[in-house]
Amino acid sequence: MSKMMKSLMLYALSIIMLVTVAACSSNTPNDAANTTSTPKATNQNDPNQQNEQNDKKDEVEIRFTWWGDTTRNELYNAIVDRFEEEYPHIKVKREFGGWGDYWDRLTTQVAGGNAPDVVSMHQFYVSDYARRGALLDLSQVVDSGSLDLTNFPESAINSGRINDTLYMVPKGVTMPGWAYNTAVFDELGIDYPDMNWTWEDYAAKVTEIYEKSGGSLWGSVDGSGGQPQPNFRYFTRQHGQDLYTADGQIGFTEETLVKWWSMWDELRKKGAIPDAATGTEYENAPLEQNMFVTGLVAITQIPANQIYLYQQQFSEGEIRMVRMPTLAGGQNGEYIEGAYLSITEKSKHPEEAALFIDFFINSERSLELFKVEQGSPASTTMSEFVKPLLEPAQQRAVDFIQEVLPYATDAVYAPLGAAEIQQLFSDQASKIAFGQMSVEEAAKAFMTEAQAILQR
Amino acid sequence: MNKLKQAWRNNWVGYLFLSPWLIGVLTLSAIPMLASLYLSFTSYDMFTPPKFIGLDNYATMFQDAKWRDSLRVTSMYVFLGVPLQLIFALAIALFLNRGISGLKFYRAIYYVPSLFGGSVAIALLWRQLFGSKGLVNSFLTTLGFETKNWIASPDTALYTLIVLMIWQFGSPMVIFLAGLKQVPIELYEASKIDGASKWKQFSRVTLPLITPVVFFNLVMQIIGAFQAFTSAYIISGGSGGPLNSTLFYTLYLYQKGFTHFQMGYASAMAWFLLLFIACATAILFITSKKWVYYQE
Known part of the structure; x- marks a missing residue:
């Protein structure tokens, strides 16, 4: 046994x-790349002039990728199918x-x-x-005429620019805010939050919910950590600061950070x-299992386009949304958010890719499916077009976005190293939450380490 | 030269049959390993070409508090978890070795967790078991104990992962069983005649004779445990939290490479881990001379 064991x-x-x-x-x-082959959707009998033109072109294959849940996957597959009908010479792998x-x-x-x-693409x-x-x-592709942005407001186009170069165009524009269920508030006999509430109002409301529910319900989710945007970013912008400066440094003061974490x-x-x-x-829980849906908290922070997803989870009450809390006497924190489309630098078929984006964001055949899936369409014509198609919850989302959008101002894009800083922010916030560090210590350590990361 | 030719002529069929494995090792292991060795001396964000920076990555590593955390957490997992797992596996093996009926059935059943214990599904199941509304807590409530949020508390999260490792005791158990079967029955008879108690029999006869198997299991499990990834990744949602308490070395390496775009640093971490495991194994081998007994 021994010899064998040893050599084995x-x-x-x-x-x-x-x-x-x-x-x-x-x-x-090791997620299996969910690549589905495209169904052959060529419609040869269609006497459409465009088709006749396209039939003469060489076959081209492009690939399109997105994030989302099952519902969105079905929806986007359907949009891609329609694109392939319209452009039979382009196949889209998903x-x-x-x-x-x-x-x-x-x-x-x-x-x-x-x-x-x-x-x-996404701002983060x-x-x-x-x-x-x-x-x-x-x-390039806008100039060549493959991608038409004439109906897009300047602010929406600008939100896709980094250092004056256009890298992405919005599929949908959305704004974050805090959502609540009317039924929960009615039952507790608490007034709904005000559209233009301040952080003080917010703190008072959250405390009131907790007290009136006899401690069985938390007021809201903990917004101190996690991703610094949108919550903390709004807070810094309301102080006339931002997460980063245009030249890629930390854009807020230690004092602002201390104020923020102290509040939470x-x-x-x-x-x-x-x-x-x-x-x-509950940090990474999917929507159906998060603290708001399972009834542990009364208020939660979400992007407006998700209102209807949340509404689907509740049989009672209406999911409504108010602005991110404002700072008394401060500036507006709002900036445009959304889901975007980009073309990769190494793409062999940028023109066809541009045609696809154009179809996705400008055609009625696409938008009648998309509606407000990842936000209100940025094209003004298209946002008018989808309006009559919306469910009430989606309508509320659009109303909210339109009401809040005018407050939005330009926002700088993150420098390299932002992913690490985001991690640091979240780490320090949980050190406070678990009582391992005082707010002051955590903020001080954050500033030192964040500056070190950005200097590399 | 001629000799080489001769050797090739004699052996080429052998190499031909080896080639599927050889190609796999070269393209999937050897070449990527060499590439990662080179990358470990560079600053590489995966988008732009790597820049040679010498030993900087290694120097940064020793000043990185989070890296130290990850090494501490992993060592804790390995040096606490593996011995516990082996003790458990040995206990079950001893129990099964008493000639109970249906041995094959039990052996198969107990082996099952080893087969898919490292899978995503089991990690998700674990999350549910030890969650605040999980089975463990409802069990504790029934017994009148305090409940706790096992997964999300920094002082217990790592232990849930250690329990998960112990639960996968099947493969060391099977090896222990094989080892126990090799202990000559005469020795037990002789010791019985000499009046040795059950405990004496175990500590003076069984244990010394299965030390080679203990050693084998120890080395294999330690090497495996250092590379654990899935359980921590799934249970902490990829963060290694709360408060880095489940930040396994490989998880931090993954974060550095794929979330923070520091593939050069991640490669350096991988090579450090290789050296670290090699040292741990070497130390085991050296000490093994003192406590492993090979019947010659």
């Missing part, structure tokens, strides 16, 4: 040592995944040089890609918002 062991060991590093350095997300996996996969694909042609991440030269300057810390100590452990447990 050495053999097994040598294999394991060989594999160790390879395994470590290749921890790619790739999709949940929000987290989406970004991990996109990074890997871009790095590996096999990124899709048309990618869904665009600078990572744009500043590293992974995205195409869209003015007080609410937490009062019991008006969830304790750290509960908050952590």
Whole structure:
């Protein structure tokens, strides 16, 4: 036994040592790339003139990727099918995944040089890609006439520019705010929050909910940490600051950060918002299982386009939304948010990719399906077009976006290293929440470390 | 040269049959490993070409508090979890070795967790079990104990992962069983005649004779545990939280490479891990001379 055991062991060991590093350095997300082949949707009998023109062209294949849930996947597949009907010479391969996996996969694909042609983009991440030269300057395809932005307001187009270069165009424009269910407020006999409430009003409302419910309901989710946008970003902008400055430095003062975390810390100590452990447990919960839907909190922060998704979860009451709390005597924090489309720099078919984006954001055939899926259409003609098609909850979203949009001002894009700073922000906030650090210590450490990250 | 030619002529069929494996090792392991070794000396964001920066990545690593956290958490997981898992596996193996009927059935059943214990589905299940409204808590409530948010509290989160590791005791157990079967029955008879108690029999006969198997399991499990990833990734939602308490080394490496776009740093981390595991294994091998007994 002994000899055999020894040699067996050495053999097994040598294999394991060989594999160790390879395994470590290749921890790619193992989500099966949800690639569906495209159904052949060519409509040969259609005497459409466009089709006759297109039939003569060479067949081209482009790839389009997006994030979202099952409903959205069905919807976007249907839009892509319609595009293929309209342009029979272009085949569109589709790739999709949940929000987290989406970004991990996109990074890997871009790095590996096999990124899709048309990618869904977001403000949080665009600078990572744009500043590293992974995205195409869209003015090329706008000039060539493949992508028509004539019906887009200047502010919407500008929200897709980084350093004056157009890298993405909005599929939908949305605004964040705080949502509540009328039924919950009615039952407790509490007034609905005011559209233009302040942070003081907010704190008072949250405390009132907690007290009137006899402690069985938390006022709202804990907004101190997690992603610094939109909550903390609004707070800094209301102070005339921002997360970052235009030249890529930290854009807010330590004092603002201390104020922010102190506000949440007080609410937490009062019991008006969830304790750290509960908050952590629900941090990554899907919509159907989050604290608001399961009835643990009465108010939550969401983007307006999700109102109807939340409404679907409740049989009683109406999901309504108010502005992000404002700062008494401060400025407006609003800036345009949304979901965007970009073309990757290495795309072999930028013109066809542009035609696809054009169809997606400008055609009635696409928009009658899209409605307000990822926000209100940015094109003014199209947002008029979808209006009569909306469910009440979607209508409320559009109303909200239109009411809040005028407050929006320009916002700078994040510098390189923002992903790390975001992590740091979230880490420091949970250190406070778990009582491991005082607000002052955490803020001081944050400022030092964040500056070090940006200097690299 | 001629000799080489001769050797090739004699052996080429052998290499041909080896080639599927050889190609796999070269393209999937050896070449990526060399690439990562090079990348570990560069600053590489995966979009732009790598820039050579010498040992900077390694230097940064030792000043990175979060890196130290990840090393501490992983070491804790390995050096606490593995011994517990082995003790548990040995206990079950001893129990099954008493000649109970249906041994094959139990052996198969107990082996099952080892097969898919590292899967995403099990990690999700674990999340549910130890969640604030999970099975563990409802069990504790029934017994009248305090409930706790096991997954989301920094002082207990890592232990839920250790319990998950212990639960996957099947593969060391099967090896223990094989080892126990090799212990000569005469030794037990002789010790019985000498009046040894059950405990004495275990500590003086069984244990010394299965030390090679203990050693084998120890080394294998330690190497495996250092590379654990899935459980922490799923249970903490990819963050390694709360408060880095489940920030496994590989999870931090993944964050650095794929979320923070620092592939050079991540590669350096991978190579450090390789060296660290190699040292741990070497130390085990050196000490093994003192406590592993090979019947010659």
